[in-house]
Amino acid sequence: MEKIVSFCKRRGFVFSSSEIYGGIQGFYDFGPLGVEMKNNIKRLWWKKVVQERDDVVGLDSSIIQNSNVWKASGHVDRFFDLLTECKSCHKRFRADHLVEELKNSGKLDEVGLYDEEEIKDIAKVIEKIKCPECGGKLTPPRQFNLMLKTFVGPVENESTKSYLRPETAQGIFINFKNVLETQRKKIPFGIAQIGKAFRNEITPKNFLFRTREFEQMELEFFVKPGEDEKWFDYWVKERMKWYVEVLGIKKENLRVRVHEKEELAHYAKACVDIEYKFPFGWGEIEGIANRTDFDLKQHQKFSGENLEYYDENEKKSYIPYVIEPSCGVNRIFLALICDTFEEIKGGRTRTTKPTKEVEILLRVDKKVAPVKVGVLPLVKNKPELVEKAREVYQMLKPYFNCIYDEAGSIGRRYRRLDEIGCPFAITVDFETIEKGDVTIRDRDTMEQERVKVEKLIGVLKEKLEK
Numbered sequence: 001m002e003k004i005v006s007f008c009k010r011r012g013f014v015f016s017s018s019e020i021y022g023g024i025q026g027f028y029d030f031g032p033l034g035v036e037m038k039n040n041i042k043r044l045w046w047k048k049v050v051q052e053r054d055d056v057v058g059l060d061s062s063i064i065q066n067s068n069v070w071k072a073s074g075h076v077d078r079f080f081d082l083l084t085e086c087k088s089c090h091k092r093f094r095a096d097h098l099v100e101e102l103k104n105s106g107k108l109d110e111v112g113l114y115d116e117e118e119i120k121d122i123a124k125v126i127e128k129i130k131c132p133e134c135g136g137k138l139t140p141p142r143q144f145n146l147m148l149k150t151f152v153g154p155v156e157n158e159s160t161k162s163y164l165r166p167e168t169a170q171g172i173f174i175n176f177k178n179v180l181e182t183q184r185k186k187i188p189f190g191i192a193q194i195g196k197a198f199r200n201e202i203t204p205k206n207f208l209f210r211t212r213e214f215e216q217m218e219l220e221f222f223v224k225p226g227e228d229e230k231w232f233d234y235w236v237k238e239r240m241k242w243y244v245e246v247l248g249i250k251k252e253n254l255r256v257r258v259h260e261k262e263e264l265a266h267y268a269k270a271c272v273d274i275e276y277k278f279p280f281g282w283g284e285i286e287g288i289a290n291r292t293d294f295d296l297k298q299h300q301k302f303s304g305e306n307l308e309y310y311d312e313n314e315k316k317s318y319i320p321y322v323i324e325p326s327c328g329v330n331r332i333f334l335a336l337i338c339d340t341f342e343e344i345k346g347g348r349t350r351t352t353k354p355t356k357e358v359e360i361l362l363r364v365d366k367k368v369a370p371v372k373v374g375v376l377p378l379v380k381n382k383p384e385l386v387e388k389a390r391e392v393y394q395m396l397k398p399y400f401n402c403i404y405d406e407a408g409s410i411g412r413r414y415r416r417l418d419e420i421g422c423p424f425a426i427t428v429d430f431e432t433i434e435k436g437d438v439t440i441r442d443r444d445t446m447e448q449e450r451v452k453v454e455k456l457i458g459v460l461k462e463k464l465e466k
């Protein structure tokens with residue numbers, strides 16, 4: 001992970017937030033390459049989940065909502081983690097994480113615990129274990145609400161207290177009626193949204209994996225009660241396909257994990273996680289939940305609005321069930337970097353002699369790659385080459401996200417492009433001036449082919465869409 005974190009910083013993918021002030025834990029900024037790649041991930045999700053379908057529409061709801069939303073949804077009363085603190089060093093931990101770590105370490109018997117049933121009582125386990133930092137005694141676990149709070153307007157009191165949304169989903173439920181009335185959609189149909197979510201995580205960790213501010217891509221798919229299980233299975237399959245076929249994530253690094261009953265969120269009847277094999281272990285990148293009619297029923301109760309759907313075929317009204325595929329953009333981003341980051345000892349570029357250096361290659365799918373084309377003059381001290389290369393760059397820029405690079409040897413420049421996952425490099429050389437063609441170098445095979453400048457846009461478009 002350390003290598004990945006430093007690579008992301010060095011190449012301008014991800015920076016720690018507020019770095020010049022010493023940072024702020026659990027927050028990250030996406031740099032020039034990071035924002036491009038993140039936008040590509042979001043675009044590919046939106047295209048698949050919204051634009052290519054007839055039965056899903058989009059939404060962009062506000063981050064701060066009436067605080068009754070969070071009372072109705074159960075987040076005020078039930079959205080908490082168990083916090084324990086060391087009485088000596090005052091470090092804070094998530095109690096369930098400590099129990100999990102103990103279980104995975106195989107040292108349960110050392111603290112006098114012998115069976116799985118005993119571990120379920122978290123308070124009992126915490127009583128028996130010591131602070132992992134200093135060996136001090138831990139406080140009994142207490143509930144810690146994860147919602148970040150703020151005040152709306154100039155007065156700070158209980159009535160102006162508001163929350164930054166901990167999930168985008170509720171913005172969808174509270175607009176269910178608006179969408180239904182304006183879009184003439186019939187069940188089954190879904191509403192999708194991409195947006196920021198905030199959670200005051202007790203222990204943000206593993207780089208982008210657990211942060212306090214992150215982006216979610218969520219779909220709430222409304223179905224007839226009784227058809228929920230069928231649609232649940234459908235969405236699990238669809239979403240797995242997206243990771244493999246669209247993002248190109250290696251199948252062997254993905255798995256589906258079914259939630260145990262005790263693990264289920266307060267709103268869910270069933271849930272599976274799509275997990276990725278990160279360097280620190282398997283971790284959830286997406287949860288697919290059967291939220292039943294819980295949320296709409298709660299909002300109907302708290303708001304007094306009728307949120308039923310009138311089914312013309314059945315000639316009756318009901319509150320639909322909801323299937324929710326919900327994923328985190330930042331976790332997918334991290335999974336993609338981990339999946340495609342390669343270190344090649346001794347180098348692989350043809351133009352330089354093999355060296356002791358380690359070359360980095362980011363074999364990320366073309367659709368996800370932050371920069372699609374690099375334009376390079378063979379050498380920078382020949383004005384005619386530089387001029388022609390700049391001309392080619394200007395020609396390509398409206399069509400592809402391109403960069404122009406003339407600094408350093410050509411081998412070094414290819415390596416720089418390989419490092420950021422740029423799938424194609426265009427080199428302008430002396431033959432370009434004579435014959436009007438350039439070379440296209442393929443990042444993965446390093447093969448080069450010559451193409452006429454006037455055909456370049458078409459050829460690149462075809463290659464990028466392949």
Ligand code: GAP
Nearest residue numbers: 167169209210211214285286287326327328331
């Ligand atoms: N609406 C359902 C919901 O929010 P969740 O499993 O709590 O369910 C969904 O979150 C997804 O959001 C997760 O699969 C993960 O990708 C992302 N996510 C949740 N908490 C996160 C955090 N602290 N940092 C980064 N991503 C997070």
